[in-house]
Amino acid sequence: MRIGIDLGGTKTEIICLDSNNGKELYRHRVPSPKEYQASIANMKQMVEQAESTLGKKGTIGVAIPGTISLDTGLVKNANSTWLNGKPLDKDISQALGNRPVRCVNDANCFAVSEATDGAGQDAEVVFAVIIGTGTGAGIAVNKKPLSGRNGIAGEWGHNALPWPKDEERPGPSCYCGLHGCMETWVSGPGMKSDFERVAGRAASTHDIWALAGNGDADAEACIQRYESRLARGLANVINILDPDVVILGGGMGNLNRLYKNIPQLWEEYVFSDFVHTKLVPPRHGDSSGIRGAAWLWNDEESKPLKIPA
Numbered sequence: 001m002r003i004g005i006d007l008g009g010t011k012t013e014i015i016c017l018d019s020n021n022g023k024e025l026y027r028h029r030v031p032s033p034k035e036y037q038a039s040i041a042n043m044k045q046m047v048e049q050a051e052s053t054l055g056k057k058g059t060i061g062v063a064i065p066g067t068i069s070l071d072t073g074l075v076k077n078a079n080s081t082w083l084n085g086k087p088l089d090k091d092i093s094q095a096l097g098n099r100p101v102r103c104v105n106d107a108n109c110f111a112v113s114e115a116t117d118g119a120g121q122d123a124e125v126v127f128a129v130i131i132g133t134g135t136g137a138g139i140a141v142n143k144k145p146l147s148g149r150n151g152i153a154g155e156w157g158h159n160a161l162p163w164p165k166d167e168e169r170p171g172p173s174c175y176c177g178l179h180g181c182m183e184t185w186v187s188g189p190g191m192k193s194d195f196e197r198v199a200g201r202a203a204s205t206h207d208i209w210a211l212a213g214n215g216d217a218d219a220e221a222c223i224q225r226y227e228s229r230l231a232r233g234l235a236n237v238i239n240i241l242d243p244d245v246v247i248l249g250g251g252m253g254n255l256n257r258l259y260k261n262i263p264q265l266w267e268e269y270v271f272s273d274f275v276h277t278k279l280v281p282p283r284h285g286d287s288s289g290i291r292g293a294a295w296l297w298n299d300e301e302s303k304p305l306k307i308p309a
Contacts, residue, residue, distance in 0.1 A: 001025060001058035003050060004294030005043055006106065008032055009065060009080045012039070014046045015287075016058060017294045022117050026050050036082045044095040061102045061296035063109035063289045064088065067151040075103075077152070079134070102296045106130075107138035107154055108145035109292030110282070114247050115140035116295045118283035123244035127237055128282070129156070132250035135183035135190075139241070145296070157183035161229055162236040163269060168229075185229045188251055195222040209255065227258065231265035238270050238277050245278045249288065253281055 006013045009032060016026040028046060033039050043062070051057050066078025068089060075083045089103040104112075111120075111128035120126035126140040135157035139146040146153045160180045161168060171180020172193060184190050188205045196202050199218035203211065211219035234246055248258065263279050270277075282288050 001054070001056060002294040002297055003047060003058040003060045004109075004290045004292070004296075005046065005060070005062045006109075006290035006293060007039065007043070007062055007064050007080070007083075008106075009034075012042055012046065013290050014043075014050055015290045015294055016050055016054060017291065019058075022291075022295075026054055032080070034080075034082060036086055039082070040088075040091050040095050043092055047096060059294075059297035060092070060096070060099065061104065061109070061293035062089070062092065063106040063293040064103050065106055067105045067147065068103055070147075070149070070151050077155075104145050104147070104293065104296055105136075105138060105151075105154070106289045107136040108140070108147065109138065109290070109296070110249055110288045111138035111140035111154070111247070111292065112143065112145050112295050113284055113288040113290075113292030114282050115143045116292070118288060118291075119247050119280045120245045125241065125243040126245055126247060127154070127241060127243040128247040128249060128288075129234075129253075130250040131186055131248065131252040132188055135187045137237075139243075143295075144298075145292075156233070156237060157181060157187075159233075159236070161185050162232050182229075182233045186226065186233060186252070191222065191226050191252075194225060195219070198222065198225075205251070223257075227261050227265060230258070231262045232269055234262065234279070235266040235269035238266065238275065243277055245280060247280055247282050249282045249285075 001019055002017045004015045011029050012032045013029040018025055033042055065080050066075050069076045073087055074085050075088050078084050089101050093099055093101045107130050110130060111126050114120045114128055115126040129137045137154040137156040139154045158176050158181050161182055172184040173179050174181040174184050191205050195208050208219045208222055212223050259279055267275050284291055
């Protein structure tokens, strides 16, 4: 079987999938310790409990909110800051008796999941976006994660909004130290800030969508600005990566009108006579990241397993 772990800031979840058909065999979720050694011990216990319950062992993949530096072998760019600067994959492996462990950015795991048996399973290149409190993305090519030479492939949220209008310059400040990053415009907090800045009143993202549905002009204008920015950002990706499909995950991916409006808007910016790239919701929803972690091992690698009993 394949074991996937989603190491989040608030919860840690484990899933076991059948190696042959991807059927879910086991799932368990616990709160995440906000300390490094406790996180290692927690994952060790979760793997041992899962394997004991099912009576067999599996390959182990972990979705992490950062990435393993190719230069140092240490975690970088994790918003769960207690992971940064640590040899996470090596420490999990050692805790489990030196079993092989693969740790990959959670957005890339999301892309792998949808490319393997999800909304992009027939695609060669999948660009999977996660938009919620932040903005990130992952890339899967032939069902494998594309990490890149610096381990940052898919870090779309920290690129500037393309083709900015005068009123969009220089853009909101971003925690990365720059201005106008995609994350500051199209994340949930980005939409909320835009509404407050322009309309002069506060509202949550849920309220903005509800207000627009009830005919509020300020809310509708905010959503149209949002759609324009998301379309421009994704058009820039299409011009560079030319994916078969863009999968829109996270809280903002639940907004149905985006799937109709964004492809109509991005045509103006994509450098092609026809745009065949599709924009679709994820098949596995919030479970995609953890399923992708489990799918980090291919068929040949996952069986037979040479793991100590």
